[in-house]
Amino acid sequence: MFADKHILVTGATSGIGRAVVVDLLRTEAHLIAVGRNRKHLEDLALLGKDKVTTIEFDLTDFGGYRKLIADMPSLDGLVCSAGIVENNPLRFFSLEKYQRTVDVNQTAPLHLVAELAKANRLRDKASIVLLSSITGTSIGMKGTAAYAATKAAQAAYAKVMALEFAHKGIRVNAIAPGMVQTPLVDGSHQLSAEAIELDKARYPLGKRYAEPEEIASVVRFLLSVDASFMTGQNVVVDGGFTVQ
Numbered sequence: 001m002f003a004d005k006h007i008l009v010t011g012a013t014s015g016i017g018r019a020v021v022v023d024l025l026r027t028e029a030h031l032i033a034v035g036r037n038r039k040h041l042e043d044l045a046l047l048g049k050d051k052v053t054t055i056e057f058d059l060t061d062f063g064g065y066r067k068l069i070a071d072m073p074s075l076d077g078l079v080c081s082a083g084i085v086e087n088n089p090l091r092f093f094s095l096e097k098y099q100r101t102v103d104v105n106q107t108a109p110l111h112l113v114a115e116l117a118k119a120n121r122l123r124d125k126a127s128i129v130l131l132s133s134i135t136g137t138s139i140g141m142k143g144t145a146a147y148a149a150t151k152a153a154q155a156a157y158a159k160v161m162a163l164e165f166a167h168k169g170i171r172v173n174a175i176a177p178g179m180v181q182t183p184l185v186d187g188s189h190q191l192s193a194e195a196i197e198l199d200k201a202r203y204p205l206g207k208r209y210a211e212p213e214e215i216a217s218v219v220r221f222l223l224s225v226d227a228s229f230m231t232g233q234n235v236v237v238d239g240g241f242t243v244q
């Protein structure tokens, strides 16, 4: 299904993005894995052999995007998984944290898609998958005003990009996971260990958070021709959390 397809994944060095790369390695796709952590990129290169090209790049280097994509083949798929979350409650609000979150989560995916479009690097019938969240689109979480807004932005981008690219058959969708067991959750300190156990118990499917592989398989579906008539959607993958 993915023979001769080139798929770029941001956030490929950790969590969901890494799971997407590992999942797609079972297909015939060629992956372009973008991240900052050199060791994790090297691990991916070893794992993927000639099927993975790794690129060390800080997505907040907005001036560097043209160079980043200059030598890149035209893409059949793009997965924007890079993201950060920082506890930033309003009573202690940090504009610096806010701006950092907006830069990585909100500006970077939009700028990347725009630069790829301007450079004509998105092939007809390509599929773009953005990482939204139930936070910001369905629920709120204390201390995450900036994060929530950036995740709601992904759902908005999917709608607008879907319309701007439809004439080329390019589809754009977002995925809104509930909590996923990744370093982002482990390191966010949004919740205490005790609160995390209580929170997990609120997930109807299995009283647990999702594994990154359970998001990666939905990404693979959205990238594939099986989703050929889906565009502009925000697909909730949350074990039933938000239907309660």
Ligand SMILES: NC(=O)c1ccc[n+]([C@@H]2O[C@H](COP(=O)([O-])OP(=O)(O)OC[C@H]3O[C@@H](n4cnc5c(N)ncnc54)[C@H](OP(=O)(O)O)[C@@H]3O)[C@@H](O)[C@H]2O)c1
Binding pocket: 010, 011, 012, 013, 014, 015, 016, 017, 034, 035, 036, 037, 038, 040, 057, 058, 059, 060, 080, 081, 082, 083, 084, 104, 131, 132, 133, 134, 151, 176, 177, 178, 179, 180, 181, 182, 183, 184, 185
């Ligand atoms: N985990 C969850 O519960 C959850 C729930 C809903 C939505 N999401 C969304 O899913 C996406 C992936 O989350 P995750 O849990 O997989 O997070 P993660 O394990 O912390 O991974 C984050 C990734 O983003 C990359 N990244 C961060 N800042 C970057 C920068 N300035 N330039 C380049 N890359 C950068 C990191 O690369 P380096 O380490 O190489 O810097 C890393 O690969 C995020 O957009 C997140 O908002 C996650």
